[in-house]
Amino acid sequence: MMEKVLGVIIEYNPFHNGHLYHLEKAKELTGCRYVVGVMSGNYVQRGEPAIINKWARTEIALNNGVDLVIELPTVYATQSAEGFAKGAVNILANTGIVTHLVFGSEKGDINSLKAAAQKLLDFEEKGMIKEILKKGISYSEGLKELLKDEEILKGSNNILAVEYLKEILRKKLPITVDTIKRFNNNYNDENLPQNETAIASATALRPLIKNNNPAIKKYIPESSYQILIDTLSKRQIPASLDQMSEFFFQLLLRDGTEGLKKMARIEIGLENRIFQKAIDSPSITELIQSVRSKRFAKSRISRIILHFILNLNEELLLESNENPGRYLRILGCSTQGLNLLKSLKNNCNVPFSLNYSKLLKEFNKEKIEKRQLLLEDSATNIYTKFFFKNFTLGLEYTENAIIFKK
Incomplete structure (x- = not known):
């Protein structure tokens, strides 16, 4: 193109x-x-x-x-x-x-x-x-x-x-x-x-x-x-991190500070601060407020908590950052965008697909891309469980890419 x-x-x-x-x-x-x-x-x-x-x-x-x-x-x-x-x-x-x-x-x-x-x-x-x-x-x-x-x-x-x-x-x-x-x-x-x-x-x-x-x-x-x-x-209710509070606290009680230590971008000692403050916090929002400081920004704490919920650990994050953008998952295209899809076939440097299952089959289980895609599946299941009015397992496999015709 x-x-x-x-x-x-x-x-x-x-x-x-x-x-x-x-x-x-x-x-x-x-x-x-x-x-x-x-x-x-x-x-x-x-x-x-x-x-x-x-x-x-x-x-x-x-x-x-x-x-x-x-x-x-x-x-x-x-x-x-x-x-x-x-x-x-x-x-x-x-x-x-x-x-x-x-x-x-x-x-x-x-x-x-x-x-x-x-x-x-x-x-x-x-x-x-x-x-x-x-x-x-x-x-x-x-x-x-x-x-x-x-x-x-x-x-x-x-x-x-x-x-x-x-x-x-x-x-x-x-x-x-x-x-x-x-x-x-x-x-x-x-x-x-x-x-x-x-x-x-x-x-x-x-x-x-x-x-x-x-x-x-x-x-x-x-x-x-x-x-x-x-x-x-x-289809769903407005999503917020607070609605995942009980689930997060249950995971925290199960995995403790050792589980937190494996999370992406957590500094030594912060896991203890989060765990201790969680004891008296009724919600994730209040936990973040009690942990945040000049050293620990609100968004940083929020990301650590979300990573813990999704099981996005430091190992996966670091390996992903070494060679980023290794596949393209197409969520949708316009009528005009169909021309872009044709151009991708001749110009794209990595595998791409509108279909999650087909993209998943591009990589063997040792590949970082496969692990990223499997994380997407579990993360979507968690999202659907908490925020969809009717929980459906495996939406990544069944939800079609959107073709918008104007």
Whole structure:
């Protein structure tokens, strides 16, 4: 395919007017006709279950201008910015057809973000990042200390942007990058804008969805609202980590601190803090509040708890990060996206399929890809058990990819 193809890295948790603005502006900036979205599945980067399932969010994405939706596997989708970016960027690169990547950022200046990414790569090569993390501070705090620039790494989207650029620069990937400046709110702004025409953050919108507040309609496109409402009225309840509290505490009592020690990215000593605080915590939210500190960010603790629930251990995470993006699970495509599927056959660098069973058969049991896919199956079963109104085992095998005809 000789045409330019735009790549976007998305969660749509939930999809709102800001996401629609990003898609339209990105196509305008790049002149791309086609859009490929790499989307987190049933769990997202903040360490929580997505508020609605990945098939409903795929339908929303296709309904709003994305032509091909590829799943970001749980092993990457639930990591901190570095691992999340590695998985997403390499999936886009391995399609062999994506020519452009446009992401949102608080900074809104691609040259400043590129300069920060290059500096961090230089520090990485000198071993300085590992050294500073030995102090026991968080990854983002360590980056800020190295760069000595509070502004560039102040926002969550800036941090992700720098990590996307680091991976592209590190591997010299042939992808043209640009950024769109976020406005009106930050990624985790909990307040709704007073101006009804303004853009609200996903963080501010999720409580409206959980409380069935009709005000949500002001901040998301009409078609997206309808899919959201239909999903929550017919198929599932709004998902949250707190609804998994009893299950988590039962697992914790069974496996203890030794079980926690095996989890991805847990620092020595943190397992004891989590276990001790869990004794008096009635919910995961309250546990996170009691454990969090300047050293241990809320999102970091949330990811550890989610990894424990899903049995995503450090061994699988580290091996996955060594060679990321080794398969493409297609969740859906538009009519126009069918052209992209044809192009994948000639250009894709890794196995791909719209069918989970067929993709699973591509790899023998020793392969990391097989283990990632099996994790996807168990993670979806857990999601379905807690949040679907009618639990169905094995949805990965039975749920069809969505072909959206506009």
